Amino acid sequence: MRDGGQGSFFTFHQVGDVEIPELGTPPLPPPPAHRTAPRTSAEAGEGLIPVIAGIRQEVLDAVRRLGSATPHEVAEATGYHIVTVRARMTELQQAGFLWRTEECRLTPSGHQSHVYRIMP
Numbered sequence: 001m002r003d004g005g006q007g008s009f010f011t012f013h014q015v016g017d018v019e020i021p022e023l024g025t026p027p028l029p030p031p032p033a034h035r036t037a038p039r040t041s042a043e044a045g046e047g048l049i050p051v052i053a054g055i056r057q058e059v060l061d062a063v064r065r066l067g068s069a070t071p072h073e074v075a076e077a078t079g080y081h082i083v084t085v086r087a088r089m090t091e092l093q094q095a096g097f098l099w100r101t102e103e104c105r106l107t108p109s110g111h112q113s114h115v116y117r118i119m120p
Contacts, residue, residue, distance in 0.1 A: 052088070055080060059088045060097055063116055070105050070113040089116055 062077040063069050069077070075085040092098040099119050104112040 055084065056088045056092060059085060060092055060118070063089075063098060064118050068101070068103070068115045068117045070107065070115055072107045072113060073105075074116075 058078050059074055062074045071086045071089050075082045093100055097119055098116045101115045103115040107113045
């Protein structure tokens with residue numbers, strides 16, 4: 001296992017000849033506070049940071065296990081709500097862990113959804 005370097009929020013695990021990223025706590029801005037109770041709201045939001053990091057890791061692991069997946073497929077594999085999964089997949093894509101392909105698959109409602117893969 002190696003550290004991702006200064007400012008990085010992930011470590012790498014060697015599996016054969018491939019280094020697999022494992023997420024840590026991401027460098028996200030603090031969650032917004034409610035204007036009528038900013039201190040308690042901010043504290044509650046900060047308490048969610050490790051929870052969100054754990055969900056991100058589960059989403060990344062699910063895509064890795066599946067090889068490629070739509071947000072609906074990841075939601076089914078992890079048991080998280082589709083809204084939760086979509087948000088985490090967007091964050092993972094923006095952080096460079098996932099790649100949204102041009103391939104699409106049908107969702108349970110019959111709509112097209114992009115397929116995501118782990119970044120090479």
